[in-house]
Amino acid sequence: MEVNKEYAVQMHGITKMFGSFCALDDVNLDVKKGSIHAILGENGAGKSTLMNVLYGLYQAEAGEIFLNGEKVNIKNPNIAIEHGIGMVHQHFMLVDNFTVTQNIILGNEVTNQFGVIDMKKAREGILGIVKKYGLEVDPDAKIEDISVGMQQRVEILKALYRGVDLLILDEPTAVLTPQEIDDLIQIMNNLVADGKTIIIITHKLKEIKASSGICTIIRRGKYVDTVNVADVDEEELATKMVGHCVKLIVDKTPATPGDVIFEIENLTVKDERKLNAVKNLSLKVRRGEIVGIAGIDGNGQKELVEAITNLTKSESGTIKINGKEIQNTTTRNVIDNKISTIHEDRQKRGLILPFTVAENVVIEKYRVKPYNKGGMLNSSEILAYTKGLIKDYDIRPDNCENQPVRGLSGGNQQKVIIAREIANEPDLLIAVQPTRGLDVGAIEYVHKTLIRERDKGRAVLLISLELDEVMNVADTIDVIYAGAIVDSFKQGEVDEKTIGCLMAGGRKNENISQSS
């Protein structure tokens, strides 16, 4: 591999170990100046790790890094920043109760001789960059109050404020609508036009096709290939990423829905700041049907789920299952009425990490016979039940019933939750972001499971921020915007652009695209 000034960055022979686990094994990366270069890989493939090495958060055990033809040693993020490298992380590194401005200038403040921050100068500097690249933000808003899209712009501003030439974006489109993704690609093109280089880490094939010129594929810590994006199609990229043939569309037979089993009418729910997050929302789910709710984060999905599961109270409206009203009762009442939920935050709401798999599995059943005998837990029954679920759902390792659930991988943890909720034989199964953080194999498994349950006659409500997932899996697609369902379609009736437009508050007849 020759070292060349034309390349913004060259990483050669990078090996990174975490204890005895090999995260990166002799990986190479060459990124041309002024290009948009994608790094493709599954969750856990090592792409974030590679970039963390470049950014100085980790030190590699072996390998060299060259910037613009010169060898560099990046020991910490400060040095990376000095060399003009900036990183926008997948999980935003923003302090929630600081303002946008404070987050942007953190670590890079302009001060007088006493260390007092010059806020005025800071805002001027920020507004200058905002204008230049079109990154709309409110400098005085607190992070906890702004949308995810704006939070991402703050992250990008953080990098630009420090004068970066090389910008690394880690899974930037995970939480954006199609329109926002277009906006982001436009911003990326603006930056490149200004002479900057962009590396984008992603597992989203569509975005790579839409934005990048070159793509490097990494699988299980090893370098696979580097291709010209224009010369390959999505299925080829997927195959390289996973190592075997991958079908991108979910196999499913058409739905044969029965009668309405779950109905929400004119529901209004306030959020943490006492504003109406859900406003007169109505929806229906039938037996044997998967209803998917498509929407941008922050349009009331969270509050809707909390109201249904009774984590918060509803201001007005009704939520009925099998004709019975369950709003404003208790979480237990919801479960007793045969509604099971796969919550999006598996580590916070779904599992008790220090508990064993068995202890987690019975958390909704421990009060009933035979798991409960006279106030005491019946361990033999509980273990037998757990073993059965481990077998049915192929949870690995297969003898984990007495191991703390925190030792399981993300995919297996999700399986524990899914197994538990489905074993309740619910009438309504709610799945919120069920495939977050999972690799392609696990995602396929979850989707298959949801369809299988639907085929058994259950009602399934799928709430996801991944539009692809909703469009692929759901039989009926409801679009949520500003706390209400604005439109509803059968699968296949409309295209992604139309839905994306509705998700952003537009109307169905606007934005008629030329061709998809």
Add this chain to the structure above:
Amino acid sequence: MLNEILLLIGITLMYSTPLVFGALGGVISERSGVINIGIEGMMTVGAFTAAAVSYFTGNPWLGLLAAGAAGGLISLLHAIASVTFKADQTISGIAINLIGPGFALFFCRMLFDKATMTLPGKTLPKLFDEKIFGDSAMKNLNVDITVVLGLIAAIAMWFFLYKTKWGLHVRAVGEHPAAADTLGINVSRTRYLCVIVSGILAGFGGASMTLAIISQFTPTAISGQGFIAMAAVIFGKWTPFGAYGACMLFGFAQALTVVLGGGNFAVPSQILAMLPYVLTIVVLILFVGRSVAPKADGEPYEKGVR
């Protein structure tokens, strides 16, 4: 009547000062994300060191500085455990509460002929010259200089935390250490410094007991002030002025106890003594609501943990 009111104000200011220093110590430590339960132990060490140094050198100001140093030194143990070893910060703090008084009494016996109290030493001066007020009611307002130092410390901390860049760093480290880390801020170093400063402040708190309110160190010089200071931190929602106010409230309640106790009320002294504590609970129920600690408070920081 005027005498009573001024007496009340004077005692409030004096009694609250050790609490103020302790509470400010708690604030800076927890703002950086390290729980500090060991304030009581650090204050005890400071109280002893101040009295002993003042006795042996005849200079109370040296005693004050030595107290800060002693508090800072013992807080280093807490920093090592909490930051480097990522140990349970609650346990480490409790250990300090056992070790601190242990050391204080141990060295007291060694230096003062096996006694558990120091011999009386020179105290810090009052704010104004005693002669100015003579015997008028105003003399009640002639408080120890430590009262003023406490106020200055509170203002300085407020300024530091909210106006300077280092304060911004401290708060970022306490709320989202990973974010600070990715921007090049040294999380460990920030936390070490904050814990040590908290120890120094607690040391001053102890000194403001044995160099002002009383003039020597005894086994009961510090009995609970550190815990009250902790309560003040939570009460004051982890802000310098909030904690200061909480300490004032507490000091006021204790002053009420003294003033009412000396008067002609039929209330038994023990019931009066309960007053500050009952008052605190009542105020909490009525006004404060849920206190939210800095987000990363109590969680050791590990790189790469998602």
Add this chain to the structure above:
Amino acid sequence: MKTLVKVLKKPITSTLIAILFGFLVSAIILAFAGYNPFEAFGALFNGIFARPKYISNVIIKATPIILTGLSVAFAFKTGLFNIGAEGQYIAGTIAAVCVGAKLNLAPIIQVPIVVLSGVLAGAIFGIIIGYLKAKFGIHEVITSIMLNWIALYLSNFVLNTTAYHLPDSTSSYPVNESSYTMLLPKWKTSDAGMAALKPTKWLYEVMLKTDINFGILIAIILAIVVWVLLYRSTKGYELRSVGFNRDAAEFAGINVNRNITQAMLIAGALAGLAGALAITGTSPHKLSTMAAFENNGFNGLSVALIAGSSPIGCIFAGLLFGGLLYGGQSVQQDVGAPTEIINIMIGIIVFFVALTKVVPSLADKLEKRGAHRVK
């Protein structure tokens, strides 16, 4: 190597290492201060084991802190920091004296009534803390600290009321003898009793020179009961899930607020029991004016930490603690070193308990590195 890793991962190993370090560092401090560590530890050892009455006194001293340790450990397991064990203990003593000094029924009824009144008082203090946390979100540490002081002054107040004040003293009336939980108090001081005991020297010494009582039995039984409650019952399962992750527990339908209140009720009851048993079991069987805390509750905190919040562990940690506190007096008497060295030693043990919590994860790394090398 594999056995080493296995041993290192056991929680008891970390505790033993911590205790070892506690002794080591104290030895260094003693040497530094000019005392012979071996002499000092020898005096400590003698102070605990040399005579039967010493052992008995250690057990007597350990009893209340095993129970307050259980109180704190139980609260920890359910996610709460019960720094209020001190106040709950005092509440137990107040109730025991109030009831036991006025009622004078047959022991078979009197003892349970007096003891249960202490349990109830402790439970009430505990439930206040739990309720305020559940309903208003007020941090249990603040309410605990406040209630500790309230209990202290309440005790001083009660013993000064005309109903309870013992004339010409700074204490209350003692409880009536029918309330005693001591071992055969009347019999052992009677002629027949003393005659029966005299032949067996150790028994004589233990019965007549110490306040040997049933408290230790109750403490051990309760430790087992608490263990069963926490790990085998459905209520214990609920409490632990709330303690580990209240969000997940809430989501699964568990009533978080009710469980917090119940947990503090039980914790308070345990500490109150400790106080009641101290009154019924040991002289002077009455309330005395307190200028400062006597630390039965706070020592329970250290016991719970050293025991790693394990209920059975509290028995052993309590005995260790009792031994150190009681035997520590001998260190000053025999060797001249300040008794505070014991407090320092205890503090260092607790400190190392905090540090050695990382031993299991270090063992994990050792294991992985070993496995990697084998590859």
